[in-house]
Amino acid sequence: MSDVLIPRRDLDFLLGDWLRLDELLEAPTFATHTRDDVAAVLDLSERVAADLFLPVYKRADQVEPTLDADGVKVLPEIAAAVRGYAELGLFAAGFDEALGGMALPSLVCTASLAQFMAANLSASAFVMLTTANARLIAAFGTPAQIDAFARPGIAGQAMGTMCLSEPQAGSSLADIRTRAEPDGEDALGRRFRLTGNKMWISGGDHDVSDNIVHLVLAKVPGPDGQLVEGTSGISLFIVPKRLPSGERNDVAVAGLNHKMGYRGIPNCLLNLGERGGAVGWLVGEIGQGLPIMFQMMNEARINVGLGAAAVAYRGYRHALRYATERLQGRPLDAPRGVTIAPVPIIEHADVKRMLLAQKVYAEGALALILYCARLVDEHDDADAGELLGLLTPVAKTWPSEWGLVANDLAIQVHGGYGYTRDFDVEQLYRDNRLNPIHEGTTGIQALDLLGRKTLKSNGRGYAVLRQRVDATIARAEDDPRLAAYGELLADAWDHIAAVVDGLRPLDPAAALENATPFLSAFGHAVLAWLWLDQAVVAASLGDDAFHRGKLWACRFFFETEVPKIATWLDFVDSHSDVASAAPADIF
Amino acid sequence: MKILVPVKRVVDYNVKVRVKPDQTGVELANIKMSMNPFDEIAVEEAIRLKEKGIATEIVAVSIGVQQSQETIRTALAMGADRGILVTTDVAVEPLAVAKLLAKIAEEEQPQLIILGKQAIDDDSNQTGQMLAALLGWAQGTFASKVEPSGDTVNVTREVDGGLETLTLKLPAIVTTDLRLNEPRYASLPNIMKAKSKPIAAKTPADYGVDVTPRLTTVKVAEPAKRQAGIKVKTVDELIDNLKSVGVLS
Numbered sequence: 100m101s102d103v104l105i106p107r108r109d110l111d112f113l114l115g116d117w118l119r120l121d122e123l124l125e126a127p128t129f130a131t132h133t134r135d136d137v138a139a140v141l142d143l144s145e146r147v148a149a150d151l152f153l154p155v156y157k158r159a160d161q162v163e164p165t166l167d168a169d170g171v172k173v174l175p176e177i178a179a180a181v182r183g184y185a186e187l188g189l190f191a192a193g194f195d196e197a198l199g200g201m202a203l204p205s206l207v208c209t210a211s212l213a214q215f216m217a218a219n220l221s222a223s224a225f226v227m228l229t230t231a232n233a234r235l236i237a238a239f240g241t242p243a244q245i246d247a248f249a250r251p252g253i254a255g256q257a258m259g260t261m262c263l264s265e266p267q268a269g270s271s272l273a274d275i276r277t278r279a280e281p282d283g284e285d286a287l288g289r290r291f292r293l294t295g296n297k298m299w300i301s302g303g304d305h306d307v308s309d310n311i312v313h314l315v316l317a318k319v320p321g322p323d324g325q326l327v328e329g330t331s332g333i334s335l336f337i338v339p340k341r342l343p344s345g346e347r348n349d350v351a352v353a354g355l356n357h358k359m360g361y362r363g364i365p366n367c368l369l370n371l372g373e374r375g376g377a378v379g380w381l382v383g384e385i386g387q388g389l390p391i392m393f394q395m396m397n398e399a400r401i402n403v404g405l406g407a408a409a410v411a412y413r414g415y416r417h418a419l420r421y422a423t424e425r426l427q428g429r430p431l432d433a434p435r436g437v438t439i440a441p442v443p444i445i446e447h448a449d450v451k452r453m454l455l456a457q458k459v460y461a462e463g464a465l466a467l468i469l470y471c472a473r474l475v476d477e478h479d480d481a482d483a484g485e486l487l488g489l490l491t492p493v494a495k496t497w498p499s500e501w502g503l504v505a506n507d508l509a510i511q512v513h514g515g516y517g518y519t520r521d522f523d524v525e526q527l528y529r530d531n532r533l534n535p536i537h538e539g540t541t542g543i544q545a546l547d548l549l550g551r552k553t554l555k556s557n558g559r560g561y562a563v564l565r566q567r568v569d570a571t572i573a574r575a576e577d578d579p580r581l582a583a584y585g586e587l588l589a590d591a592w593d594h595i596a597a598v599v600d601g602l603r604p605l606d607p608a609a610a611l612e613n614a615t616p617f618l619s620a621f622g623h624a625v626l627a628w629l630w631l632d633q634a635v636v637a638a639s640l641g642d643d644a645f646h647r648g649k650l651w652a653c654r655f656f657f658e659t660e661v662p663k664i665a666t667w668l669d670f671v672d673s674h675s676d677v678a679s680a681a682p683a684d685i686f
Numbered sequence: 687m688k689i690l691v692p693v694k695r696v697v698d699y700n701v702k703v704r705v706k707p708d709q710t711g712v713e714l715a716n717i718k719m720s721m722n723p724f725d726e727i728a729v730e731e732a733i734r735l736k737e738k739g740i741a742t743e744i745v746a747v748s749i750g751v752q753q754s755q756e757t758i759r760t761a762l763a764m765g766a767d768r769g770i771l772v773t774t775d776v777a778v779e780p781l782a783v784a785k786l787l788a789k790i791a792e793e794e795q796p797q798l799i800i801l802g803k804q805a806i807d808d809d810s811n812q813t814g815q816m817l818a819a820l821l822g823w824a825q826g827t828f829a830s831k832v833e834p835s836g837d838t839v840n841v842t843r844e845v846d847g848g849l850e851t852l853t854l855k856l857p858a859i860v861t862t863d864l865r866l867n868e869p870r871y872a873s874l875p876n877i878m879k880a881k882s883k884p885i886a887a888k889t890p891a892d893y894g895v896d897v898t899p900r901l902t903t904v905k906v907a908e909p910a911k912r913q914a915g916i917k918v919k920t921v922d923e924l925i926d927n928l929k930s931v932g933v934l935s
Contacts, residue, residue, distance in 0.1 A: 107718060133881070135756060135759065136878065136881070139756075139872070139877045140874065140877065143871060143874070143877065146871065147871060186873065187873045188873045188874035188876075191874065192874055201874055201875070
């Protein structure tokens with residue numbers, strides 16, 4: 100619909116040709132859906148994203164949410180866009196039919212959401228938070244809790260949040276201090292009264308929906324009245340803004356955070372229990388809060404990657420349009436003394452380099468997330484589950500880090516214009532800058548990947564990944580254009596395995612001190628695999644410009660990005676203490 | 687009241703249309719196709735009449751290649767009740783379409799046929815008028831308001847001088863203009879429900895209509911590129927120039 104959203108041609112390639120949508124639709128879970136249904140869903144998404152979400156992109160940045168005595172108000176057009184999304188039944192797309200959903204594959208829902216995120220990331224955050232919230236309640240809540248709190252979210256009538264961080268504890272959830280005191284039991288389960296402060300709560304209050312369902316982590320005091328140390332004392336509670344009686348719960352907005360970007364959705368500091376304790380119902384068992392919350396966290400992490408990919412893609416589309424329209428300069432090899440008209444800047448080698456970099460980052464990031472969505476759809480397959488777990492920190496981080504680089508290059512292609520607020524690319528950059536931070540920073544993801552998912556894991560995820568990487572290499576061997584990349588890819592993964600072996604004997608602190616460069620290398624090796632895999636498929640489909648573009652992107656990735664892998668890995672392999680040993684007084 | 691709504695599959699209005707290198711037509715391979723926007727307005731109007739309790743059944747008809755079924759599905763997802771797909775690989779012309787629709791109207795006996803005033807691919811603006819002539823029914827073209835009451839329908843038309851309101855005896859033909867309504871999106875649940883609505887599969891032969899084109903396309907070409915202008919120094923010079931090319935006297 101709009102030339103700045105994600106081209107349908109690419110989504111059709113990624114879903115249909117590369118990720119074999121037809122095979123997925125043959126699975127019994129999805130057998131009621133056809134390729135035509137998927138096309139209709141993508142048509143609808145593209146159109147509604149262009150009509151409702153895109154036109155308010157800029158204004159939502161200029162007119163921030165406000166807080167007054169009645170609570171938080173968002174830009175009315177943002178509220179209208181989210182309500183429009185709800186009226187079309189899109190919140191329900193991925194839920195089971197028993198819950199009023201459409202049971203569409205995660206792959207299709209993800210592709211649909213990508214368009215909304217490209218059009219307006221912060222408006223789409225209402226969707227991403229609410230669906231993840233409702234899915235958690237649907238998975239772990241009692242039937243009464245599901246009816247009261249998940250169904251309104253699935254219908255898009257009540258928005259959801261996740262309340263983990265506190266002013267003094269964000270990445271370190273073990274240190275949270277919100278207390279939950281037992282307050283009897285009713286039809287909705289074990290009732291508690293919560294007191295504490297929750298920080299960085301996106302959608303913490305607003306006038307998009309009448310009710311808001313908060314999922315809150317808190318600690319239940321022991322018999323001595325003390326909170327249990329560590330994460331094992333954390334429990335999860337449903338704390339609605341409005342109680343089933345219609346009365347306001349004891350949840351107050353203490354303030355709004357004034358953000359660099361991502362401004363369509365308010366970000367709040369919430370005070371629970373200013374008037375004696377916010378009513379909350381326990382989800383699952385006491386002490387099970389964190390493992391349960393991780394279901395929502397993992398989904399949110401992949402969706403953060405999706406948002407980052409979508410915004411990177413949008414920036415690339417803007418840069419591409421500008422580069423084909425903007426006339427500036429002449430070819431370097433133009434004959435002297437002859438008057439030549441200026442050329443579109445896409446003719447210049449350095450602009451092409453910047454466009455290619457954006458192409459591999461943006462399209463690559465989207466491919467990674469859709470691959471993960473396909474793994475979500477294969478949930479009956481244990482291998483797919485292991486691989487998804489291993490790839491989740493990459494899905495969160497790679498699009499966030501490299502999508503931001505793409506947005507930086509989109510500004511660069513626009514030159515001075517890109518630095519002005521008259522164009523969208525500076526806003527895209529500011530919006531995307533949140534993504535390496537929220538839902539677990541890049542540093543936290545690196546610890547997750549190298550610690551929990553590598554050194555402390557049974558290695559099954561790695562085995563599945565290597566098997567799939569080798570299958571891609573084998574398929575690339577038959578194509579003279581791609582065979583050499585297969586060898587480079589095998590080298591990268593052998594190198595990773597050797598580095599990991601070298602880290603195993605170290606004590607945990609030493610092994611993890613350079614976890615972030617390890618994540619960088621691992622992420623690039625995953626993307627090298629996915630680019631080669633896409634190139635193999637594209638090569639088999641034809642020699643038109645679109646498919647040639649995928650091969651060209653693969654070549655660019657192997658020539659310019661893959662060499663970085665060894666640099667990162669050599670540093671990790673040196674077991675350098677240059678960062679960890681740096682005394683604080685040298686700074 | 688039964689309403690018949692013909693819907694045409696055309697190149698999506700957002701697609702930048704390109705002429706084929708051999709100049710025989712426009713590029714259709716790998717091009718996004720969707721329902722003619724004027725037909726969407728027709729479907730929407732029929733649905734609104736049904737929601738008001740005036741219409742009882744809406745039948746969407748498409749004539750064209752097999753994939754025109756998707757266009758009917760869109761109409762069904764918006765709220766039409768059933769479809770009729772007349773399949774042909776021939777590039778049908780307005781007269782052939784009008785003849786087929788006349789046969790379908792004889793079978794279906796609708797009280798109202800609402801068509802888009804034209805299709806955005808060939809801009810013919812003929813089918814509704816031809817259909818009215820073939821059936822001998824009254825016609826209200828370029829409608830911006832449609833109000834049936836009893837055995838008549840009031841149609842407000844957009845004409846050069848403003849608005850003209852006609853009272854037509856039913857059954858009648860109405861063709862839609864842009865300002866008649868704003869079509870709805872088909873919601874996700876309705877897209878899924880549309881799958882179980884019936885679509886009858888027909889061919890032109892079933893209706894005994896010969897759809898062979900009567901026109902030959904000689905050549906399709908891009909519009910001529912605009913020539914560069916000239917700069918003039920004074921208003922007088924501008925006026926002289928305009929006079930010399932004959933636009934001022």
